[in-house]
Amino acid sequence: MSKHWWQTGVVYQIYPRSFKDDNGDGVGDLPGIISKLDYLNDGTPNSLGVDAIWISPFYPSPMKDFGYDVADYCDVNPLFGTLDDFDRLLAEAHKRGIRVIIDWVPNHTSDEHPWFIESRSSRDNPKADWYFWRDAKPDGSLPNNWGSHFGGPAWSYDATRSQYYLHQFDPGQPDLNWRNPQVKAAMLDVLRFWLARGVDGFRMDVVYMIMKHPDLPDQPWVNNPQARAANDLYFRQEQIYSHSHPDIFPLMHEIRTLLDSYGDKVGIGEIWIEPEKWVQYYGTPEQPGLHLPFNFRLITTPWTAEAVRAEVEFMESLIPAWGWPNYVLNNHDQQRLASRLGQQHVRNAALLLLTLRGTPTLYMGEELGMLNGHIQPDQVRDPQGLRMGLENTRDFCRTPIPWDASPNGGFGTGTPWLPVNPDYETRNVAAQQADSQSVLALYKRLIWLRKQSAALAQGRYASVASEPGIYAYTRQADDETLLVVLNFSSEARQHPVPSQAEIVLNTTLDRGGPVSGALNLSPYEGVLLKLS
Numbered sequence: 001m002s003k004h005w006w007q008t009g010v011v012y013q014i015y016p017r018s019f020k021d022d023n024g025d026g027v028g029d030l031p032g033i034i035s036k037l038d039y040l041n042d043g044t045p046n047s048l049g050v051d052a053i054w055i056s057p058f059y060p061s062p063m064k065d066f067g068y069d070v071a072d073y074c075d076v077n078p079l080f081g082t083l084d085d086f087d088r089l090l091a092e093a094h095k096r097g098i099r100v101i102i103d104w105v106p107n108h109t110s111d112e113h114p115w116f117i118e119s120r121s122s123r124d125n126p127k128a129d130w131y132f133w134r135d136a137k138p139d140g141s142l143p144n145n146w147g148s149h150f151g152g153p154a155w156s157y158d159a160t161r162s163q164y165y166l167h168q169f170d171p172g173q174p175d176l177n178w179r180n181p182q183v184k185a186a187m188l189d190v191l192r193f194w195l196a197r198g199v200d201g202f203r204m205d206v207v208y209m210i211m212k213h214p215d216l217p218d219q220p221w222v223n224n225p226q227a228r229a230a231n232d233l234y235f236r237q238e239q240i241y242s243h244s245h246p247d248i249f250p251l252m253h254e255i256r257t258l259l260d261s262y263g264d265k266v267g268i269g270e271i272w273i274e275p276e277k278w279v280q281y282y283g284t285p286e287q288p289g290l291h292l293p294f295n296f297r298l299i300t301t302p303w304t305a306e307a308v309r310a311e312v313e314f315m316e317s318l319i320p321a322w323g324w325p326n327y328v329l330n331n332h333d334q335q336r337l338a339s340r341l342g343q344q345h346v347r348n349a350a351l352l353l354l355t356l357r358g359t360p361t362l363y364m365g366e367e368l369g370m371l372n373g374h375i376q377p378d379q380v381r382d383p384q385g386l387r388m389g390l391e392n393t394r395d396f397c398r399t400p401i402p403w404d405a406s407p408n409g410g411f412g413t414g415t416p417w418l419p420v421n422p423d424y425e426t427r428n429v430a431a432q433q434a435d436s437q438s439v440l441a442l443y444k445r446l447i448w449l450r451k452q453s454a455a456l457a458q459g460r461y462a463s464v465a466s467e468p469g470i471y472a473y474t475r476q477a478d479d480e481t482l483l484v485v486l487n488f489s490s491e492a493r494q495h496p497v498p499s500q501a502e503i504v505l506n507t508t509l510d511r512g513g514p515v516s517g518a519l520n521l522s523p524y525e526g527v528l529l530k531l532s
Contacts, residue, residue, distance in 0.1 A: 009051025021412025147233025201266030325358030373399030
């Protein structure tokens, strides 16, 4: 039952600005990541044990969206280091058995990218059609009614061309026109550049948006209670023309074919759409698409045993036989788990994420149970927060990792670009490494258990009937059967277990040994058992 590394491994996301600052300028960098690779995996259970790191953008950029506005796809921003630093990071990670996945931002560039500078210079230059340029409507209004993810309209006027250009995010992030074959060729060459250097795969930013309806028609308006602010046009529209045009699926297969031609690589797609469309990004057995369309649905699922069980069973029924599941509970765009769900749920979330069937992705700092950072209005750096208000900033989940109790949490000697969380003196890596029952200790145990267990790494999943407030399921491979029992309730619960069951671990790491007949669970406790 052999699987690819990206099916059995654990992926760890690094937001480089906030991971470790090596040169004292207040911003994390590639040498900082290198200095902490042993924390991530030194080959022993003393380390976290992750199998791959996904590094958010480190490219040259004016940083209007902190690296997701790329000015050069084939270099490193001096803020983060050099190409030599990246090559050294790749070599040091591979030496430790850590695969390296990097961000690819195919939907848009920076407005300071040479391609856009040339495109905006005239209406007849060689790159004039590399982006979406449109005249105003006859009545002088915008080319269409599309809204930006960051609030307001998705069109900005350029005086040089006397036209509007499309940007579904910040005005400094103009959308690329993937229907131009030269754009496609240039962007696929970017993949080849990094694959030739030895990267193991790509997380593809909003990849579902790269193929729009060719006519860019107006979107229908909807009454959406999820609209985040008065200027949130995007969430007040039904997004039926701005992404996922049927022409995108042959393109996904072409990208998959390119990745596979370089060996055992992985393509992970950021795709925020309804599941019936999302699943199409797996492609077909004859024309496979992405290896892993990112599954974000647990992020927005109500945190109850019944809702989570229903969601997992729905995804298990939806994913095709040739597809492989994946789960994520947080990333650089979401509120911290401990703040979103409550600290009492953090440990069960870890047990769930690392025992479900499929590839888990862990966002840096969640292994410490980090809370949202404390951000004052004058400290907001995120363009989404600047345009849509403090409550919509993503800075809360991007505060620096606290490594120890020294000033700035050991993040670096300079003033951090965002403030370190106030609890850094007690909630930090060093303190939790010294505590055998910490959240970090739980993550370590679970990740290393996955390496030793065929049932967890690649086994079958089956839900188990249980009382309200309990979510139970088995993982089975060959002659190994494991039972996971999660108490989502604030009250003690009991769950029946077969005779000759043995507790492998519980979420507070204070139980073990045989149990028979009935398993007693404390409030919010989860237990992993081995069944004979």
